[in-house]
Amino acid sequence: MGTDVTPRLSMKSAFETFLTAACDRLGYSASIKSLLSLAALEIKVEIPIVRDNGELAIFSGYRVQHQSARGPCKGGLRYHPEVDIEEVRGLASLMTMKTALVNIPLGGGKGGIDCDPHKLSLRELETLTRKFVKRIHREIGPNSDIMAPDVGTDARVMGWIHSEYSAIYGHSPAAVTGKPLALGGSVGREKATGHGIGIVIKEYSARYGTPLKGATVAIQGFGNVGLHAARAVTELGMKVVAVSDSRSAVYRKGGVDIDALAKRKKERGLLCETNDHDALDPAHLLETECDYLIPAALGNVITAENAPHIAAPVIVEGANGPVTGEADRLLKERGIAIVPDILASAGGVIVSYFEWVQNLQREVWSLEQVDAQLANILGKAARDVFDHAGENSLDFRSAAFDIAVSRVKEALDATGF
Incomplete structure (x- = not known):
């Protein structure tokens, strides 16, 4: 986590880069691009x-x-x-x-x-x-x-x-x-973002034929999102081999003990003070050899400097904007698949939407209702992205931005713009 302004500026800059590329692909004018920006x-x-x-x-x-x-x-x-x-x-x-x-x-x-x-x-x-x-x-x-x-x-x-x-x-x-x-909160809201990451990975596996059972995962961030993502992928039969927080990280080849780590983190504030796990430099977690890397902490953590050292073939963005624009380009050149944040971390806002609807209608949904509706909405969004990417020879972020930008443009047109 840097202290200068450049990383923070790059998040907006990255958005502008992705937005401009989408508008160009979709044939939108500079005026539309300005309105969307x-x-x-x-x-x-x-x-x-x-x-x-x-x-x-x-x-x-x-x-x-x-x-x-x-x-x-x-x-x-x-x-x-x-x-x-x-x-x-x-x-x-x-x-x-x-x-x-x-x-x-x-x-x-x-x-x-x-x-x-x-x-x-x-x-x-x-x-x-x-x-x-x-x-x-x-x-x-x-x-x-x-x-x-x-x-x-x-x-x-x-x-x-x-x-x-x-x-x-x-x-x-x-x-x-x-x-x-x-x-008036909703059941399922606390776990929603991390649980949604599991839904998206399951859809990715189904589409591209990558096995889930035994697949290894490294997760940067062990707060609410990282913890629930770890539990979600474990339920899919995957193996979380490394996790980190802002000050510590641990690795275990056979899979970390998620519940023990969560308990120790709550009691001591650190992950590395846990028996049977090897201490790991938090700065190196992103370079862990694994099948899936889930950055689930802050933005702009994968940069042009560390992108060449990323070992995972698939990155699933659990945080908002964890990959800078330049790093995104470098990773794509290396053939690394990136499931973008606007898809992978959308579980939280979807269940927030459910909570808003429940509050407006004075209803209370069961956890089964929440989980089923989340799986329906997020699963369809994932399939839409994978379909659009395949049909147009695009990476997943470009496909996701094409779909999102076109929907916002359609709404702007309907309002009279």
Whole structure:
């Protein structure tokens, strides 16, 4: 994870590269490309809070609503010290493509606050969250922009957002998703992104005849997405041989003990303090020899510098924008297949959509309903991408962007553009 601005700029830059290529393939004009690139609304607010020690701290909060032609904007809220407007712009753009690709009636948005949640007390986090909602409440809501968890946030943070928004507008569960079940959250939401990665890999295996049983997997990131992805691929008969978090990594040739690692991570905060696993340099996890590599942490982790050392023949993007534009080109030249984030990590936004629908209709779905609908929607999206790629001799990212861009363009045309 770098400290300069270049990696963060590259996420938006990568989106522009993929968007331009899609517009060229589809024969769209420069005007259409501009409409698809520009955000509809960008918000920056300063959030002062009094720390527990009595000192004043000021944080910057951002929310970008990229495109709402297909429905209300939808996207996560992340708490991370490197959050800035460029990163949020890029992430919001990707969300527009993601919701369009899986064909749910939502647009794309993203938000963030430049804080380190691990260095804030619970009271400070709650105060920061509630003040952020007070600053932007007029621009968010169930019919305009619906937030959800992301890096550094969770169901508890979404509960605070729900509470603060409802204090202004009355009980409004559909204003935010990823909430605790007690506040109208949906079963299956916590595991949705990681579980969805398993669905996409299963579709990939069925289409291309690659065996699942015994196939090896390395996962960068052992938070919510990485943990549930590990469980999902294990249920498919695959073998997770390496996992990492931001500070540690472990490897075991015969397959790691996922539950033991999760328990130790929760207790100690590190993965490497686990018996019967070999410590691994986290920086080298991406270069692990395996059948599938799943980057499931932050964006821009696979770059032009480390792309030549990637050993896995298939990369499944569990994080948002983990591969830079230049790395994407280098990997394609090496024949490495990349299942893009707007497909592979779409499980979370699909189940967020289910939660929004349940809240609007005052319904409660069973886990069986959620899982079945997720498999239907995400499975079809995967098959659409593989079909389009095969029929037009495209890589998966290009195929996914073609489908998504054409759907957003169709919605823009219908509105009168």
